[in-house]
Structures are given as C-alpha cells and as structure tokens.
Amino acid sequence: MQSVPKSEETRSLIVTTAMRLFTENGYDRTTMRAIAAEAGVSVGNAYYYFSSKEQLIQGFYDEIARLHLDAARALLVHEPRFAERLKAVLLCWLELAEPYHRFGTQFFVNAADPESPLSPFSDESAAARDASIELMREVVDGSDVKLDPELRAQLPELLWLFQMGVVLFWVHDRSAREKRSRMLVERSVPLLARLAALSRLRVFRPVSREIVDLIQDLAKRD
Amino acid sequence: MQSVPKSEETRSLIVTTAMRLFTENGYDRTTMRAIAAEAGVSVGNAYYYFSSKEQLIQGFYDEIARLHLDAARALLVHEPRFAERLKAVLLCWLELAEPYHRFGTQFFVNAADPESPLSPFSDESAAARDASIELMREVVDGSDVKLDPELRAQLPELLWLFQMGVVLFWVHDRSAREKRSRMLVERSVPLLARLAALSRLRVFRPVSREIVDLIQDLAKRD
DNA sequence: CAGCTCTCTTGAACACGTTCAAAAGGCGGG
C-alpha cells in the first residue's frame, strides 16, 4: 500500500486542527499556540509548514474552490438556460461557503489586501482564478444565450468579477443565513441576463462595445 | 483669546505625529511606541485618546472627507453637465487621496472589515456617508440630466456606491500615480451618463425599474 | 491651605504572531 510521507501527515493534521478551531471560535480568537497545542506539535513546527497564520487558510480556500467547481458542474449538466445556469453556480457557492461565514468574513478581509497572496488578483491565486473563469466560460458556452461575439469573449471574466462582487456583499451580509446574499443573486442574475440580451439592440451596441473595451483595458496587467 | 484645552492639544499632537510617521514609513512599519516617543508622550497616553492603532486613522479619514466636500463643491459651481460634474468630483477625490495611497491601502483594507467602525457601512461612519451621498445629490440636482424620477431619487446613493467601487479599484491600483484609476473614472463616467439617459427609453424602463427596486431592497438595513 | 475629585499620564506587564539557533530523527554509505 501507498504510504503517506510523515511530513504530509503532520501538515494536514495542523491544517485540519486549525480549520476546526477557526470554525469553533473564530479566526481572531484562535491563537497559533492553541492550534499547535491541540494538534500536539510545537508552535515552531506549525511555522515550518505554514509561513503565517493567514497562510493556514489558503488550504481552506483551495478546498472550497475545488468543491465548488465540482458541485457547480454537476448542476450545469441538464440546464440550458443562461440565467438559470449562472444562478445555480452562484447559489451553489453561497451554500458551500455558509458554514464558514463566521470566520470567512475575517478571511476575506485579509484577502482584500492587494499585497496579500490571498488576494483574488494576486499571482499566487492565478490558478484558482483561472479555474473560476473557466467555469464561467462553461456557463456561457453551454447555454442558449445569444450574444454579440465580442461580449461573449469577455463575458466569463465579467461574470467572475460579478462573482467577486457577490462575495464582497456576502462578507458584509449580516442577515440570517445570508438570506440577503441569496436575494441579491436571485434578483440580479435575471437582470444581467436581460441586459446581456439587450446588448444586441442597435441603440445599445456602442455602449456595450465601450464597456467591453474599458474592462479589457483595465484588466491588462500594469 | 480662545484657549484650546490641553487635552485637545495632546490629542491632535498624537494624531498629527501618527499621520506623519504613517506617510513616511507606512502603516505597518510605524509602531505605537514610535508614535508615542516622537510625540513625547507615553504609549498608554495614546491609548487614552485612541482606542486602537486603527482608530488613529479615523481622524485622517474625516479630514480627507472634509477636504473633498469643499474642493468638490467648488468645482461644481460653473458646470451644468452631469457627466462632467460627476467626473470632477471623483477625480478630485483621487487627487486628494494620492499622497496617502501608500498607507491608504493598508487603511482601506482595515476599513473593508464589516465589523470595523471604519467600514463605510458602519454606524460610526454614518455621518461621513450621508455627507458624501448629499454631495452626489448635488451632482445630480445641479445638472441638466433628464431622468426617470424614480431613478433620480435613488441615483445619489447609487453614485456613492460607485464611488466606493472606484476607491476599491484605487486601493488595488499599482500603476504610476494611480493612472489607471483616473482612466477608470474618465471612461466609465460618460458610460454611466449614457446609460442613465438610455434608461428613459421604453425598452429599458422595466429593466431600470427593477434595478432601482433591487438596490432599494438591498439597501434596507437588516 | 488641606482635602477631594476628576482628568490626564505613566510604564510595566500581557498576549499574540513570528523567528531562530539548536536539537532530534531518519537514512544511506562505509
């Protein structure tokens, strides 16, 4: 049988313990000393595997992203309508993230720091970001939506940005079980779909072209 | 002559010193001990006036908001065109904030924490927020823009939200002298103005109504 | 002036994230 290297065991023991304590007591109230003690290792050992307390949640971040990709793809299989596809993907994220809303808040605040490797715009997050954009591309391509080809090319990235906006809203959402975040998704998605459809109208063309151009220029890396 | 109470002097000595050190060395690299030493007081004394290091920047925050209100109003006097008014107000903010971009970043990250009193959505920030929304109302009301009355009522709040978006972009902007943030403003504002005008078209009415409704519902406090 | 009270000030102490020199384990080659 395939034996897991000892070091990998220690690593995952630490990250598992950390996640448990974070969800139990919140991020701020969980100390590195407590994590180490609970995992039965020394503080220094935790720092041998993770360069900071913040870094500890990168593992969780990756985990939730992976779960979301799988769960969302499953939902897309039998649904051709664009708005429904997008809605399903976003609601699915809200559902998966719900258990972590309490400390997730703290986490996503750290992630808002442009310097942090946890920022969705950082180089370190490039892989996760690309995967999410790819998912949005599937949302668009597998649907029956009719679009200006130029908009179609940009849309996945725009939808990813929209998703980041939803996350931002979710972080600030204090309603029971993040009901308001769900409402945001349920009501804004049909609107987006209608706007996307409208974008093919003649009056709209110049405006939608310019929007696409602007985003494209802004998205260029410095 | 009106004598300033001693305590006010100490308070402002501390905040002034802190601002200077923050801009010189950045927020993280400036310690409370350094601030206290430089101001010639004890660490405990700084905490007598400010409940945390973060709190120290609330002063700066208020200051910049006040400067912006004055400077922006001056720009509005002889300009009737809606897009130009909005653009002037936003570019004016970018200009005022530029010297603080370096540590402002750190600051606005803290402000992204929904729990923090520095969050633009917090109760503590209500006064500053209302003042900014009022400014946006002047931008709209003093202009020649023609609007659906319902949209007109909501627009100031929407524009304030848009401004928060610009700030978010600015925080992540790493281009020289935040050139990209200026570009964002210069190109997105005319688009917004055109969209606002389009909103009076018959095809658009239902969509724009729903957008206004949605925002209104979301803006309701829990 | 003596005493009292309230504001202001102090600096040592605490808790936490983080670092680092040193020790302990594990392992392949002699």
Added chain:
DNA sequence: CCCGCCTTTTGAACGTGTTCAAGAGAGCTG
C-alpha cells in the same frame, strides 16, 4: 555500528498592539 547529511521539531526569545493599576496634575470647596 557509526558517521555525515538532510529533514523535521523544539521552545525560548523578540517585537508588537493593547491593558491596567497606580500616580501626578488641575481645579474646586470648605
């Protein structure tokens, strides 16, 4: 079995934000 080398582990120590009990002033009252 021992030696040398690399990985892993340790815990004391450091720097930082923050707290707090104690003291110093400043002003008021009898």
